[in-house]
Amino acid sequence: MNDAERDGCPPAEVDVLIVGAGISGIGTAYHLKTERPGTSFAVVEARDSIGGTWDLFRYPGVRSDSDLHTLGFEFNPWRKKHSYAGGEEILEYLHETVAAHGLAPYLHLGHRVVRARFSSDTGRWTVTLRHTHDGQDQEGGEHTVTCRFLFSATGYYDYDEGYTPPFEGRDEFRGRIVHPQFWPDDLDHRGKRVVVIGSGATAVTLVPALAEDAAHVTMLQRSPSYVLVWPRENKVVHLLRSTLPEEWADRAVRRLSVRLLHELYRTSRRAPGLFKAFLRRRMTRVLPDDYPVDVHFNPSYEPWDQRLCVAPDADLFEVIAAGTASVVTDRIERFTPTGIALESGRELEADIVVTATGLKMLPFGRIDLEVDGTPVDLHECITYKATMLTGVPNYAFAFGYTNSSWTLKVDLAGHHLCRLLDHMDRRGYAVVTPVCDDPAVGGEPFWDLTSNYILRAKDMFPQSGSDGPWSMEQNYYLDRARLIEQPVDHPALRFERVVPAARVPAGQPTSEERTGT
Template identity: 55%
Template sequence: MLIIGAGLSGIGAAWHLQREREWTYAVLEARDRPGGTWDLFRYPGVRSDSDMVTLSYAFQPWRGKKSMADGDSIRRYIEDTAREHGIDQHVRYGCKVTAAEWSWEDNLWLVRTEQGGRSGTWTCSFLYICAGYYDYEQGHQPNFEGVEAFGGRFVHPQFWPDDLDVTGERVVVIGSGATAITLVPALAKTAAHVTMLQRSPTYLSSQPDVDKAADALRRMLPARLAHGLVRARNVLSSQLTYWLSRRYPEQTKRHLRGAILRYLPDAAYVDRHFAPRYQPWDQRLCVVTNGDFFRDVAAGRASVVTDRIARFVEHGIALESGDEIHADVVVSATGLSLVPLGA
């Protein structure tokens, strides 16, 4: 058997295969270390917006202090899991799959690869694709008019430059999804100011990044038992929250609005920038850990602008309203480029 991808799903699949002793397997990974998404994304503040007890493996309980963990902690968790269970011995790093086809004559999959400048072919009776759902080579990038005229730096979070220092800079983050909500507080620590420019608002909810109840259970119970109980609680809580939100959307809107008003008491500002046109859970709700995003807006380190981009200009962005935002750095947090089966 061949598994494509050594991210969270690929390492998990390998563990389960090892329990079925009649299978031999290899994991083909294009990158030079495990982690998948959590190795690729290295922008400031990158983290999960799902709790790691639910996201982690049942056979390898999450031991991290934070349930909403940072990207590097998640990558190390995947790497440690692979090493502790001997899965790393089956991974072929730097081996990029370029094509796969079924041979009716041989009753086998023929998997074409490139590794170190050389082409190769692998065969297997079962092909397990754990390569994700988006293009690792390019992010989703709208065609902004005049971007070539912009005099500052223009970056996409999927390919964060190692040399980018925003200290004392005016930064604009385009987008209002999970990446933008994560980036703004991280950049606001050193930037002169960070503006989140959104076309339309997203539902946001502040949650603590440390689960005190889960920590208490882990201290009292065996690791796997505590993990199972916390995971069951989190799954049931998520399902109940979703059901209540869909059943009572107006009450949910009022609840979310009231929670934001505790950080940002200006009701007009909240209604302009944090009141989406759609119903709760028509799109995924974004998590703000410990209220950090709201605290930065309240303190003036960050701000939100709801408008559409007309074009880029040398010193920033011209908006359809006629306003302009001056910027030294623009971060285009505009999402992923989706591809079927990660290929």
């Protein structure tokens, strides 16, 4: 064992380097370990612990908007009675997954990838890592790793900074202002008046959790979001688990859950009026008869133009009905010493203000990428099968769905990476690069949502195409077909064999381009 391995650094050379030890990194590591046992790989993570989102977010009530039958891994089924779980429980599940499948030796925490340089002469990436502690870079702690393939499992937002608009008068407020991404351990909201600014998933999660102990919680929103009331426990799942053998039940539960998500989304897009009525009926069962639903829960956009929020067991509407929480739809004029003044002339008094105002997007971990001396402009790249980028050799990524569980896509991306490496090994290829020669392809957004936090960052992310391998599909079944069932080889992929430098005659190129067959 060398010095780098002794102090927790990854090996100096690996076949695949995975960046990020959240759901995506853990899932991809499992696929490499089980489907390609001879492949060397390492997972590097800038933070001091695994889990990504589920380790970072510690605000009250933090939970998943996706059911754990699909957010959980296919290879490690979620078997608890409830379908929706809190952040601590999800993090525990990830630790259990790592332990159960022997992934711990491949994890290297406290290492941030800062730049990666690909050489066509060698067919390898040279990746520079910086030592970190508590997510902060440490002086004089850089080292390099070379790898054949670089896999990004970094997610899509900045762990170091959340998004908060510039509120006038903020410094005048005598209470406390917090962002959910950095929830203070010493914050005591018991008996306090709390205003949560925002209407997205974080706000919808925070309000019922805070309302348990606060004097009152107000969700202050500029505009409404769609909220789906859904049972925390699924009776059909219970029936399947009580009547089928365990492995059969695992498969049936997952397939049922995937299909349900798919059909809900498809119905919302094909019959938005019907879907709105469905959402409204489920919330009005809980709310008082005279509640102004059209003011607070009737968005101006169509369902799934922005991500749908979930209220398990109607928890948000229960606290509104009980009077421990309320919703105000208005615009902020300014902060005051005692609260927030609104454009309507009303003032909300507050002891604590929570700015659940969104995330700051960060594509692919802010890694400085370079290919043969040329910097990679991510926005100039086009996605290939939603897992690779044009012009970037031996590089893949995992980005989950906006309309379904993130992990569904992680499993597909991990399978596809293994299939791609198998294909290359069988034919002796060292390098694969997606190439698009049609200037008409591209121009479509990476994301299909209109949320402000996504629109603010649209020029930072790659482009996609409208169809073919260039599209960013939000459809598990279409992705499963193209990533798992269809051949790996495609005319848009350029495969190359790297010729060893010692054997290249003077004046000849160092690599030979071949088209895969």
